[in-house]
Amino acid sequence: MDIKQIQELVKLINKTNIGEITIEEEGIKITVKQKKEPVQHIIAGGQSGQIYSSPTQQQAPPPPPPPAAIAPVEIPKTDNYITIKSPMIGTFYRQSGPDKPLLVNVGDDVTVGKVVCIIEAMKLFNEIESEVKGTIVKILVEDSSPVEYDQPLFLVDPS
Numbered sequence: 001m002d003i004k005q006i007q008e009l010v011k012l013i014n015k016t017n018i019g020e021i022t023i024e025e026e027g028i029k030i031t032v033k034q035k036k037e038p039v040q041h042i043i044a045g046g047q048s049g050q051i052y053s054s055p056t057q058q059q060a061p062p063p064p065p066p067p068a069a070i071a072p073v074e075i076p077k078t079d080n081y082i083t084i085k086s087p088m089i090g091t092f093y094r095q096s097g098p099d100k101p102l103l104v105n106v107g108d109d110v111t112v113g114k115v116v117c118i119i120e121a122m123k124l125f126n127e128i129e130s131e132v133k134g135t136i137v138k139i140l141v142e143d144s145s146p147v148e149y150d151q152p153l154f155l156v157d158p159s
Contacts (some may be wrong), residue, residue, distance in 0.1 A: 006030065018090050023140035082132045084154040086147045094143045116154060119147065134158040
């Protein structure tokens with residue numbers, strides 16, 4: 001299971017009321033739990049104005065749906081494409097600031113030294129420059145997502 005699938009799993013769990021899910025695949029076991037605080041209801045009743053406190057009973061989460069088959073992603077032929085890879089671990093950004101334009105898009109021409117993205121690592125924003133000349137064919141990482149060292153970021157057609 002790759003990082004993208006784990007991120008999608010966490011997003012899915014956050015959108016549902018599933019409390020916990022465990023997936024075991026190829027000897028790797030991943031458990032995702034939602035952090036929920038128990039809620040107390042305060043009920044005032046009777047003529048004496050007594051207050052009763054009763055914790056709500058947590059309902060057991062519904063059983064997780066069976067794992068769906070992961071559809072194969074169609075990857076374009078990359079025989080002649082050059083890959084720009086991440087030189088570090090961090091968070092990938094396609095723009096230099098929240099209100100700034102995107103640094104590169106699919107179809108943009110890049111030259112050696114052109115900044116193609118920003119990777120934030122330990123509160124430092126590092127400009128990642130292209131080491132190749134060509135046209136961006138595909139952006140392989142979503143904005144604001146974590147990246148690993150040597151992870152492919154862009155496919156560039158050098159022709």
